[in-house]
Amino acid sequence: MSKFQKQAETRQSAIRSIVRDTQELRESIADGDMANAKLCMDAIKQSRRYFEAAVDSKHPSLADADQVQFTAAWVGYLDAAEPILAEVRAAKEREANAATDKQMDYLSILGYSGRKDLTKQEASDLIDTMKGGRHYITAEDNDDPEAFESVRRAMQM
Numbered sequence: 683m684s685k686f687q688k689q690a691e692t693r694q695s696a697i698r699s700i701v702r703d704t705q706e707l708r709e710s711i712a713d714g715d716m717a718n719a720k721l722c723m724d725a726i727k728q729s730r731r732y733f734e735a736a737v738d739s740k741h742p743s744l745a746d747a748d749q750v751q752f753t754a755a756w757v758g759y760l761d762a763a764e765p766i767l768a769e770v771r772a773a774k775e776r777e778a779n780a781a782t783d784k785q786m787d788y789l790s791i792l793g794y795s796g797r798k799d800l801t802k803q804e805a806s807d808l809i810d811t812m813k814g815g816r817h818y819i820t821a822e823d824n825d826d827p828e829a830f831e832s833v834r835r836a837m838q839m
Contacts, residue, residue, distance in 0.1 A: 685738075686738070686741070686744060689736040689737070689738055689744075689745070690736075690744075690745075690748065692732060692733070692735075692736035693733050693736045693737070693745060693748040693752070694748065694751075695732070696729040696730070696732040696733035696736065696752070697729075697733065697748065697751050697752050697755050699725065699726075699729040699732075700726050700729045700730070700733075700752070700755040700756065700758075700759055701755050701758070703722045703725045703726045703729065703759075704722075704726065704755065704758050704759045704762050706718070706722050707719055707722035707723060707726070707759070707762045707763060708762045710722060711762070711765055711766070716766070719766060720766070723763055723766065726759050726763075730756070733748075733752055737749075776799075776801075779801045779802055779803075780799070780800070780801065780802070781800040781801060781802050781804065781805035782802065782805075785800075785802065785805035785806065785809065786798065786800070786805065788809060789805060789808060789809060789812070792809065792812040792813065793812070794808065794812060
């Protein structure tokens with residue numbers, strides 16, 4: 683078996699794996715088995731790496747027919763995985779917009795004890811509200827317990 687035949691067989695094997703694992707992914711999502719769904723996604727991504735490694739960079743045109751099949755299989759995977767991928771995107775967005783530790787610490791100093799999953803904007807608005815717009819703490823005051831104590835006293839007025 684020649685090098686090109688081995689590469690072609692590897693590409694076909696990767697495509698078959700993607701198709702098979704995509705079907706299992708759909709079933710896992712339908713059954714609510716997210717642990718198995720994530721395992722399927724990992725297996726599919728590994729099959730993609732195998733496919734890509736089996737494309738000869740000196741003769742990529744030899745894989746054109748396989749590339750068409752691979753693209754169709756990959757589109758099927760993306761379609762099947764969309765519920766999980768959407769959840770991952772939403773989690774990343776929440777994390778990127780989450781209130782900073784400094785904001786949450788400052789809110790705690792101001793007496794806030796509500797939910798901890800605030801966005802940066804919500805935390806900023808809450809800080810402004812809790813301070814009542816009457817008190818200003820500078821960056822230099824962040825390490826000054828007396829400055830924070832003055833805010834606490836003012837909040838009790």
